[in-house]
Amino acid sequence: MSDQPLVMVLNGPNLNLLGSREPHIYGHDTLDDIAQRLEVQAAGLGLEVDIRQSNHEGHLVDWLHEAGARGALAVLLNAGALTHTSIAIHDAIKGITVPVIEVHLSNPHAREDFRHTSFVARAAKGTISGFGARSYTLALDAAAALRQ
Ligand code: CA2
Secondary structure (H helix, E strand, O other), rough: OOOOOOOEEEEEOHHHHHOOOOOOHOOOOOOHHHHHHHHHHHHHHHHEEEEEEOOOHHHHHHHHHHHOOOOOEEEEEEOHOOOOOOOOHHHHHHHHOOOOEEOOOOHHHOHHHHHOOOOOOOOEEEEEEEOOOOHHHHHHHHHHOOOO
């Protein structure tokens, strides 16, 4: 248990496959590579990060509630394809006071039409997308700036 501000980094369906396929869209980094980078960055910023991935919508809903209960400074959320479909995740974000920063590796607006709707964006503090793995490190900097 640390007394540093907590940032939860939540990743949704199929992001466990990062680095294995479609590198032209998502890059070559695995989720573990991204997690290691965030751990180092967080240490430098004086933050604690708790990084998770699930292929199940309900886990993401539960973890958003947990972020609220733990009084997290922020959540970085890449909900994967659930971004475009999940009202449950939208409602969970609305149900907590913790700011949620939407993160995407790719720029969904430059891709298929079905990726142009984000139920996460409607509830999020802001969105960082299109910078590959760097979207996560940019988002962690944005989370750190939320400290007062
Ligand atoms: O760009 C992003 O970060 C996305 O959230 C990634 C999701 C996609 O459905 C969103 O529209 C945008 C997909 C994550 C799946 O990643 C894979 C990685 C390698 C192989 C297959 C899937």
